[in-house]
Amino acid sequence: MALIVKKFGGSSVGSVEKIIAVAKRIIEEKNKDDKVVMVVSAMGDTTDDLIALAKGINKEPYQYAREMDMLLTTGEQVSISLLAMAFKNLGHPAISLTGAQAGVKTNAVHTKGKIVDINPERILAELDKGQIVVVAGFQGLDMNGDPTTLGRGGSDTSAVAIAGALKADSCEIFTDVEGVYSSDPRVVKSARKMKEITYNEMLEMARLGAGVMQPRSVEMGKYFNIPIHVRSTFTKRPGTIIREECTMEDKEFNIRGVAHDCDVAKVAVLGVPNNPGIAHSIFAALAEANVDVDMIVQSIRNIEKNVTDMVFTVAITDLAEAKKIVDKVADQLNAIAVLIEEDVAKVSIVGAGMFGSPGIAARMFGALSTAGINIEVISTSEISISCLIKNSQVKEAVNAIHAEFFPEK
Amino acid sequence: MALIVKKFGGSSVGSVEKIIAVAKRIIEEKNKDDKVVMVVSAMGDTTDDLIALAKGINKEPYQYAREMDMLLTTGEQVSISLLAMAFKNLGHPAISLTGAQAGVKTNAVHTKGKIVDINPERILAELDKGQIVVVAGFQGLDMNGDPTTLGRGGSDTSAVAIAGALKADSCEIFTDVEGVYSSDPRVVKSARKMKEITYNEMLEMARLGAGVMQPRSVEMGKYFNIPIHVRSTFTKRPGTIIREECTMEDKEFNIRGVAHDCDVAKVAVLGVPNNPGIAHSIFAALAEANVDVDMIVQSIRNIEKNVTDMVFTVAITDLAEAKKIVDKVADQLNAIAVLIEEDVAKVSIVGAGMFGSPGIAARMFGALSTAGINIEVISTSEISISCLIKNSQVKEAVNAIHAEFFPEK
Known part of the structure; x- marks a missing residue:
C-alpha cells in the first residue's frame, strides 16, 4: 500500500476528453490498496479566459488582488469537480475538495500567497473511505477565510506541500516532458533523462535556467523530504526522481546537468x-x-x-x-x-x-x-x-x- | 440610513458591460449612509455552459449531485468577483463573499439544498467597514463543509433569507418585469402594476400560474416578515412590494389579480x-x-x-x-x-x-x-x-x- 500524490497541470486536463483519459490512466495504474490524492490545475485556457473577463472591468485587474483570487479559484473548482465525476463515472469512488477544504492555509498576500500550514484532516478522512481525493491546486484559504492563489508554480507547490503534510510516499508531477534532462533536449540531441537528481542540484539547475520545475516546489520537497517524481502525462515510462540523496548507481557522472x-x-x-x-x-x-x-x-x-x-x-x-x-x-x-x-x-x-x-x-x-x-x-x-x-x-x-x-x- | 438587500439575476449580470451598468446604478441610487448587500446569480448562460461540460462526462450529471454543486457554485463566484471589482473600479469599497462566507448554511441535499440557518457575522462586519457586500446567490455550505446549491428560485430565496437574517429594511428583487401585475400583461393589455400585494396573495398567485416569484422566496419573506420589492432592472420606477398587510390606499380593489x-x-x-x-x-x-x-x-x-x-x-x-x-x-x-x-x-x-x-x-x-x-x-x-x-x-x-x-x- 502506498499513499501517492499525483499532480496534473492545465494542459493535461484541458478538455473533458483529457480529463476522462487522466481518470482512466489513474485507475489503471492504481494498486487496489493505494491511496491516491490528485492535485489539478484549471483546465487549459480557463485562467486566461477569467483574466480576460476581469480586464473588461479594468486593464490592470491585479490591483484588485482579493477579487482576482475569488475569480481565479473558480478555475480549479471546475476541473476538480469534472475529474471527480469522471472517476465516479468509471466506477471509482472519488470526491473533489477545494484548497480551502483540503486544509491549505496561506498568508493573505492575494495572487501570490504562500502556504503557511496544511491541515490534512479532511483529505485523510476521505482517503479512509476509499475515495480518490481530487484537490484544487494553486489555491488555499487565508486567515480571514478568503480564497487565495499561490502565484507562479502554485499547483506544483500545492502538490508537494500536501504530499508533505500527508507524509506521502511520493509526489508525482505529470508534465509535458519526460523528466529532468542532463541538458535541454532542444539544444543537445544526446541529452539524457536522469533517473535521479538531488533537491539542491535541481534548485541550482532551475536557478541557472533549466525550466522543468519551479524552485518553490523543489524547496517544499526538500523541506518535507518528499521524493518528487517528474514524469510525462503522455507516456507511462518513469521520469526523474528529485530527492535528498541520489542512489549509488546514478552517481556515475560527476555532474548532473x-x-x-x-x-x-x-x-x-x-x-x-x-x-x-x-x-x-x-x-x-x-x-x-x-x-x-x-x-x-x-x-x-x-x-x-x-x-x-x-x-x-x-x-x-x-x-x-x-x-x-x-x-x-x-x-x-x-x-x-x-x-x-x-x-x-x-x-x-x-x-x-x-x-x-x-x-x-x-x-x-x-x-x-x-x-x-x-x-x-x-x-x-x-x-x-x-x-x-x-x-x-x-x-x-x-x-x-x-x-x-x-x-x- | 437603511439596510437594503438587492438581488440581480443572471440576465442582469450577463456580461461585463451589464455588470458595470449594475454597479453604476447601485452607486447612483445609494444614499451616503445606506448599507447595501447585493445578491447575484451566475452570469447569463454560465450555468448552462457548466452543465454542458458535465454532460461531457455523463449525460445525466445530476446523479453526481455533490460534484455538480462543486461545479455550479463557480458560476456565482465569477459574477460576484467581477461585480465587486466593478464597484471598486468606480471608487466604492466592495467585497465579494461566497454563500459559504456569507454564512448561508443549508442541509446536505445537493442541487436542491434548503437554507437551515444564516450567520450574518461576516456580512455585518464588512458592512461596518463601509463596503458594499456582494454575495453569491443560489448557494450555501452544508454541515460537511461542502458547497451546495438551492435549486430553482434559489437566488431569490438567498436574497430574502439574507435580508431576514440581517433584519434588513427591505429586499429588492430586480427582474425583467416591472413588478407584479393584476394579470399577465401579455394577455391583458390593461393589466395594472400593483403597488402592493400580501405574501399570501402572492403565494396564491404563484400557485395559480403567475410566474413572477417562486413561492419559496415569498414564503421566506413571510417567515422573516421582510418586505420584498419586485422591480425592473431596466427602469428606476418602483415595482410591487410584497408584504404582510397592504396599506390602506392600495385596498381600492377587492381582488388583487x-x-x-x-x-x-x-x-x-x-x-x-x-x-x-x-x-x-x-x-x-x-x-x-x-x-x-x-x-x-x-x-x-x-x-x-x-x-x-x-x-x-x-x-x-x-x-x-x-x-x-x-x-x-x-x-x-x-x-x-x-x-x-x-x-x-x-x-x-x-x-x-x-x-x-x-x-x-x-x-x-x-x-x-x-x-x-x-x-x-x-x-x-x-x-x-x-x-x-x-x-x-x-x-x-x-x-x-x-x-x-x-x-x-
Whole structure:
C-alpha cells in the first residue's frame, strides 16, 4: 500500500476528453490498496479566459488582488469537480475538495500567497473511505477565510506541500516532458533523462535556467523530504526522481546537468576607485530596486591609479532599470565608463559531486577552449560552475560541455 | 440610513458591460449612509455552459449531485468577483463573499439544498467597514463543509433569507418585469402594476400560474416578515412590494389579480360507488406517485344507484402518470368510465379582501357568462376562486374577469 500524490497541470486536463483519459490512466495504474490524492490545475485556457473577463472591468485587474483570487479559484473548482465525476463515472469512488477544504492555509498576500500550514484532516478522512481525493491546486484559504492563489508554480507547490503534510510516499508531477534532462533536449540531441537528481542540484539547475520545475516546489520537497517524481502525462515510462540523496548507481557522472540561460546581460563599470564600500554602494542601490545581480567579478585594473573594474550580470528584463541605477552611481564614483553587453549567455554545469572532484572546472574550460569559445566571466557556487560567453555560441558551448561530461556510450 | 438587500439575476449580470451598468446604478441610487448587500446569480448562460461540460462526462450529471454543486457554485463566484471589482473600479469599497462566507448554511441535499440557518457575522462586519457586500446567490455550505446549491428560485430565496437574517429594511428583487401585475400583461393589455400585494396573495398567485416569484422566496419573506420589492432592472420606477398587510390606499380593489394556467388537464372518473373511502382510494394512489391534484369536485350522479362522479385536475406534465393510476383504481372500483380532457385551462381571481365581500364569486361567474364562456369546474380557497374553462377561451375569460374587477379609469 502506498499513499501517492499525483499532480496534473492545465494542459493535461484541458478538455473533458483529457480529463476522462487522466481518470482512466489513474485507475489503471492504481494498486487496489493505494491511496491516491490528485492535485489539478484549471483546465487549459480557463485562467486566461477569467483574466480576460476581469480586464473588461479594468486593464490592470491585479490591483484588485482579493477579487482576482475569488475569480481565479473558480478555475480549479471546475476541473476538480469534472475529474471527480469522471472517476465516479468509471466506477471509482472519488470526491473533489477545494484548497480551502483540503486544509491549505496561506498568508493573505492575494495572487501570490504562500502556504503557511496544511491541515490534512479532511483529505485523510476521505482517503479512509476509499475515495480518490481530487484537490484544487494553486489555491488555499487565508486567515480571514478568503480564497487565495499561490502565484507562479502554485499547483506544483500545492502538490508537494500536501504530499508533505500527508507524509506521502511520493509526489508525482505529470508534465509535458519526460523528466529532468542532463541538458535541454532542444539544444543537445544526446541529452539524457536522469533517473535521479538531488533537491539542491535541481534548485541550482532551475536557478541557472533549466525550466522543468519551479524552485518553490523543489524547496517544499526538500523541506518535507518528499521524493518528487517528474514524469510525462503522455507516456507511462518513469521520469526523474528529485530527492535528498541520489542512489549509488546514478552517481556515475560527476555532474548532473548542463544548463544555459540566454536572458542575461553583462554590465561593466570601468575604473572605479578601489576603496572599501565601493561594491556596496553599487549593489545596495541595485538591491533597493529589486534587481537581482549574478556573476559578480572585481578585477584590479590599474594598481598605480588604484582603480578597478566591476563586472556583473543581470536578467535582461532588469537591464533598463539596472542601467539607470548604475549610471547614476558610476557618476557619483567618478567611474570611467559603464559598458553594457546584451549579446551574452551563461552556460553552467551543476552537480553535488563536483565538490571534492578536482579538475571538473578545468575540463569545462577545456571543452569550451577546444570549441573555440571565449569565456568572459566565470563564477562558481558549491555545486555549480558558470561561464559567461557570447550568446551566438550557446548551442556549441552546451554541446561541447555535454559531450565532455556525458560521452556517448 | 437603511439596510437594503438587492438581488440581480443572471440576465442582469450577463456580461461585463451589464455588470458595470449594475454597479453604476447601485452607486447612483445609494444614499451616503445606506448599507447595501447585493445578491447575484451566475452570469447569463454560465450555468448552462457548466452543465454542458458535465454532460461531457455523463449525460445525466445530476446523479453526481455533490460534484455538480462543486461545479455550479463557480458560476456565482465569477459574477460576484467581477461585480465587486466593478464597484471598486468606480471608487466604492466592495467585497465579494461566497454563500459559504456569507454564512448561508443549508442541509446536505445537493442541487436542491434548503437554507437551515444564516450567520450574518461576516456580512455585518464588512458592512461596518463601509463596503458594499456582494454575495453569491443560489448557494450555501452544508454541515460537511461542502458547497451546495438551492435549486430553482434559489437566488431569490438567498436574497430574502439574507435580508431576514440581517433584519434588513427591505429586499429588492430586480427582474425583467416591472413588478407584479393584476394579470399577465401579455394577455391583458390593461393589466395594472400593483403597488402592493400580501405574501399570501402572492403565494396564491404563484400557485395559480403567475410566474413572477417562486413561492419559496415569498414564503421566506413571510417567515422573516421582510418586505420584498419586485422591480425592473431596466427602469428606476418602483415595482410591487410584497408584504404582510397592504396599506390602506392600495385596498381600492377587492381582488388583487387574475391568474391563469393552461398547463392543466381534467380527469373525470364517472359512476364510482358513493361510499366512504372511495375518494381516499383514488387520491391516496395519486399521492403515492407524487401527482399533485387540484380542483377536486365530487357530485351526486345518481341517487338510486348510489354512484357519483369524481372530477379533478392535474398538471399536464403529470397526466400520463395520473391516467395510468386512475385507470387501475377505476377498474377496481367498477367505475363506468374515465374521461380525460386536455383542452382545459384554469382562470382564477386572488385577493385577501374577497373573504367578507360577498358577491365576488357571483361577479366572476357573471363576467364569464356574459362573455359566453362555460364553466366546467369551480373551486375556492380562502383567498381565491378558480374556474376550469376551455383552453381556447382563456384570453377572453381573463380579459372579461379583469375588466369586471379592474375597470378602466
